[in-house]
Amino acid sequence: MKRINIGLLGLGNIGTGTYRTLEMNAAHIRRAAGLDFAVTRILERDVDRERGITVSKAIFTQNPDDIWNDPATDIVIELLGGVEPATSFMVGAMNRGKHVVTANKAALAANYEILTDAAARNNVMFRFEASVGGGIPILNALTTALLANEYEEIMGILNGTTNYILTKMAGENLTYETALKEAQAKGFAEADPTADVEGEDVANKLSILMSLVFGKRVLPGDIPTSGITKITKDDIEAAKADGCVIKLLASAFKRGDGIDCFIQPTLLNKDHPLASVDNEFNAIFVKGNAVHDLMFYGKGAGPLPTGSAVVGDAIEIGRAIAKGAAFDLRG
């Protein structure tokens, strides 16, 4: 049994989901992976919030130095969100030899090279499965099991909020505004829904996917993006009359020597595998030159599905540490 000490940056919804996943499945993880995870430090201001987890107040700190300067810390898990200070904190941790796991799509999309270069320079492992598709293990598949393929296309429904709104509009004949309010009431949309409904969240995810799949860096702001705010009941009705549904699709594919990409509401025939991806679910469609069409489907958000991906990354790193091979076998 190998003990692995985790320093956690952020104990909001995703941090709490990660903590709960570690707590709930501790016995399973010991049995299945031979690892005994302990969260030994948490960077978080809000010590007193009721989160439904058992966590000692003594491990909270407001100084990231306490986490990355502690020689006992094996893995830093960054769940603060946002580009800064998250990027600086991750680079700081890697510069001190810590392996890093993150769910932070904004930081990755903005600073992909800075982060992957820092990991390579310091010979540490850097994993970010939860940054795209929540609990769906798509990045792991693309960078390991599917690596025999040249990728031709990647396409997906990458945002649960907009998919929930479009599903409600179609299923219950609602206007965009009414469906958005319902999504907000159910916790599927934020009070300011801009980043979701205008496609910015999806652009971050597509940018990360393009870096991994095509080795091509495109900043999120450079991806042609249309959100769903202009979709009307008439659009939905017209799609239905044609045997179609409207989904907000992110797509990147080879064309000639280059890569094309876009994010836009798209008509899909009802027989298409992505057409039955409803509510808050996500799905990612990949085409490789040997495997042909593949699709991955699951919960693209939520504390526990995201916690599943974060802890999965930590298990990969923990196993490598336990075997004395704590360097990047994927690199």
Next chain:
Amino acid sequence: MKRINIGLLGLGNIGTGTYRTLEMNAAHIRRAAGLDFAVTRILERDVDRERGITVSKAIFTQNPDDIWNDPATDIVIELLGGVEPATSFMVGAMNRGKHVVTANKAALAANYEILTDAAARNNVMFRFEASVGGGIPILNALTTALLANEYEEIMGILNGTTNYILTKMAGENLTYETALKEAQAKGFAEADPTADVEGEDVANKLSILMSLVFGKRVLPGDIPTSGITKITKDDIEAAKADGCVIKLLASAFKRGDGIDCFIQPTLLNKDHPLASVDNEFNAIFVKGNAVHDLMFYGKGAGPLPTGSAVVGDAIEIGRAIAKGAAFDLRG
């Protein structure tokens, strides 16, 4: 760049698909994984068959000793099919320190402990992604990225032949016999279709999944299994009238302290994600206690999709060899 020498057992359809994947994507694999694969030995009687690949006759042998006694062989890829001599050959290779990759579901279902014990005893890597779901990277996901979860259920459409027949019966109002003949004419069913249509092929795959997911060994012959030979046009019509489709489902799930399992034709509501999995496609549905519902969809058979999975396994092993960490990080 690390050179990795492969000894191939069998150059039938899957062996040829694996060879083609390695040949077609050699430059990509060098770039993406830093590996230069060479097939240095092939165990195969039929030297002269036209396979559409460039392979020197000098590397063919009919003696497996030539492969596993060659110190230059890094990985043995077993694609003979059938329980024996495949099992003995794989154990023989592992006993001589060779890493092994296989697509052989019959050998795994019959001899799971013998094979995994031989790998552990010899400290070699043993991978079999292609044995379940063809090109779908489900075993990799279940044993790495999803390991933070306690699994509650696994369910799937695991046989392309029967799914093709059921799709044709429903879509074109055919009898079972006519649809079977069409599947045979298109190469989706064998001249003797028994193993597919009676569910034996699916039972092998479900047995492997249960070993991995629940750590529970159930021999294929002990799984309650009904095939599709008794499905009539009337059954299909009745399902349609209820808004359902009939799929041959394999299922294993926790009940109380035990695991239940079965393989049988099952009514699925048309809205279920598995209902739109048509023709020769496979899909696997997993429920974990953190990630909730996940589905993986893709081509469950065929030379190149299967080659994608086999070469993906070889890449994982090759990377570990290249980094000097050629032992099982998943164990």
